[in-house]
Amino acid sequence: MRGAPPNPPAGVHHEWDGELLRVVGQFRGFVTTPRDVGVRGAELDLLIARQRDHFARRGEAVEWKTRGHDLPEDLTDRLRAAGFVPEEQETILIGRADEMAADPVLPDGVTLRRVTGEADMRRIAVMESDVWGEDWGWLGDDLIARVATAPDEIAVYVAEAGGEVVSAAWLVFRTGTEFAGLWGGSTLAAWRGRGIYRALVAARAKLAVARGTRYLQVDASDDSAPILSRLGFHAVTTTTPYVWAPPRT
Template sequence: MTDASTNDQGRQLLAAYDDQLRGTSESADVPTSLDGPVIRVEYPNRGFVSYRALEGLDGAEVDALIARQRDYFAAKGQSVEWKLRGHDQPADLPERLRAAGFVPEDQETVLVAESADIVERLRGRESVDGITIRQVSDRADFERIAAMESAVWNDDWSWLPDDLVRRHATGHTDVYIAESGGTVVSAAWAVYKQNTEFTGLWGGSTLEPFRGRGIYKALVATRATQAVARGYKYLHVDASDNSSPILQRLGFLAITTTTPYVHTPA
C-alpha cells in the first residue's frame, strides 16, 4: 500500500472514530450529565469528560467549561479525567487544562484496524504452547485478573473486579484470560460499542516471565475473531509505547494520540 493510500485510509478511519466513538458512545451504561458539548460520565468513584468537538467556543468559554468539570467532580470529592486527543481543537487545549490544575498522564496511540484483516493476518496464532486461553465471567476470575494486573504494574488494581462485573453484566464485554499451570499470566477484554462498527480492545498485560511467547497476539486474534462473529467491522486500541509497535506490525494504523489529563481534588 502506498503512503498516499495509507494516509487516505487513516483519514477515513479517524473520521469514523470521531463520528462513532466520541461523545455519547463513550458514556454507555453509566450515569451521565450534560454541560454544553461535554458529557460528564459519572463512574462510582471518578469522573470522565467526553465530547465530540469544542467548535464555536472562544478561549474564555473553553476555560469556563474546563473549570466547571473540575469543580463539579471536586465537589463530590472525586478526580476527573479529561481525555484529550492529539487532533482536538483548540490547539492550546493542553495549556488550558494545565492552567486549570489538570495533570497529563502517559500519552497513548490510538490504533484502528479492520477486524477481518486482523483475523486473516493472525490465522494460526490463536493459541500458544503451554497456555490455555478461555473466556471467563465469574467474579473469582475477575479477582485473579486484578491480582495479575497489580503484580504487572506494581499498583493496586482492586477496583477492577467491580468494573469487569459491571461491564460483563451489560452483555457488551467479553473477558479472556491466559493461564499457565492454573496461574493467570495475561488477560484482555473486548468491549463491543453499541450502535457503532467498533470493538475496543483493552487489557493485554502479561506477567514478565511469559512475555515474548505470542500470548498478546493470541488474545488479539481471539478477540478479533469474536468481533467478526458479532458483526463489528473495526478494532480500536489505546496503545502504550510497548504494544503500539506490535499492533502496527499486525496492520493497525495510528490515527491520533490520546492523553489523560487528570484533576485530583486536594
Template sequence: MVDTAALLDAYDERMRMPGGAIPPGTTHEHDGPLVRIVGPHMGRIRAPRDVGVTGSELDLLIARQRDYFQARGQAVEWKLRGHDLPADLPERLTAAGFTPERPSTVLIGFADRAAAEPVLPDGVVLRRTTDPDDLRRIADQQTEVWGFDCSWLTDVLASRIAADPDQIAIFVAEAGDRLACTAWMMYQPGTEFVALLGGTTLPEWQGRGLYRAMIAVRAREAADHGYRLLHVDASADSAPILRRCGFHEITTSVHYQWTPPDSAA
C-alpha cells in the first residue's frame, strides 16, 4: 500500500517553493509567506499550504501582488492547491479580480516503477534536445495543440537551459518534419523530486502511446540520476494515463490568474 498522506507531506515540504538555479531575467522576491516570481512572460505567486494570515490581512496580501504586477503591466498567476488554507482563499482571490483556470490533478509516481524503454509507433523518433530551433518548434507545437499563443515558451526553455542545463531535460517525439509529442522535466535540487512538464501530443497522434512513452523515458532519466519521485499537475486527459502508470493522486491544483485590464480588453 502507498502512503499518499506521506507523499502529500513530502510534496508540501519540498515542491511548494521555487528551487535551483534562477533563470536569467527572473527574480524571486519574498512578501511575507509568499514568493513572488518576476519574469519576462508573466508573474507567479507560490505559497506554503497555509499562508498564515486571514481576513483583511489576507486581502491586503493578495492586493499587493495584484497591484505589483499591475504596475508592471503584466499578468500574474497564483497557484492554489485543493487542501490549502485558509479555506476561503479561493473566494478572496476571486474578489480581488483573479480568475480560476481549469483544475489539474496533482499526482506523484515512483521513478523506478514508471521507468521503462519507451514504446514508439512506427516512424517516430524520440530524442533529447537543447537545440534553439527545436525550442521554437516546441512552442509552435504547443500553440497548435492548445489553441493559444505559447511563443513565450521558447525563451522560458532557453532560459532554463542557460541557468543550469543539468536541471532540465527536454524531449521531442518526431514524425517526419512534425513534432508529434513534446515534454520536458525539471530536477528539483536538494529533494527527491522531478517535475514532469509539457507532455503535449498532436491530435492526430493521440491515443498511440506517445504520452506514455514520454513518461517512461523521463522516469528512466530521473531514476538514472538518483531521483525517486515524479510530480505531475495533470489535465483531465493525462491523469488516467498517469494512474495506469502507477501514479497516485494527492490533491488538486488551480491557477488563479489576474490580467491587467488593458491586456484583457
C-alpha cells in the first residue's frame, strides 16, 4: 500500500529519489518510503534535506509519512532536526472486507448515497471545513480530479439529513493488491454517536466485496480506532505525518 497509485489525478505526478516516492502537484507534497529507507546517518540527512528543499523551491509544504515500524529507528529524530514537525499519530488497522460488509443501518432522517458530481464534492469540502475549523476547499478539488481520472478506483459516499451533508467517506481501490483503503469518515458534531460512521464502513465494505477485494485498511484517529476495533479491524502499526512548511512571510 506504500507504492505509487497507478493513476494519479491530472496535475499530480510521481517522482523517485532512489526507493523514496515523492508526490508532486497536490494540495501539499507527499513523501513515502519502503519500511527501511535504505540509508543511514549523513546520507539519510541528505535524503531528507533534498525533499524539504525540493518543495521549498516550489513554495509548498510537504508531508513525510512515517510508520511506527519504519527503519532506521532515528528517522523521526532526523526529520525533526531538518525542520519537520509531527502531526497527530494514527493507528493503521486492517480488516476482512467480508466481515464488515452489510446493509448500512442509518438513523431516522439520514440517507446514504454514492456521489460522483462536482457539486457534491464541493459540499463534502464544506462539511469537512466545518468539522476541522479550517478551509478544506482543496479536498473538493482532489476528489473531483480523482473521480475524473480513475472513476473505478474511488467510490465516494455522503450521508445527508435535510439536504445537508452530515458525513462523507470514500473507498480507494489499489490495483494489483487485495486491499482497498477507507478514507474520510468525518461527521458533523451534532450527528456523531448515531451510527453513521459504522454505516459508511458497511456500505464501502459491501462494495469492496462485490469488487473482489479481500482486505480493508484504515489510518484511524483516536476517535475512529475503537469503533473499527469493535467492528473486527486489527491494529498492525501506527502512522505519523511529519510536515515541513515554508516559513511565513
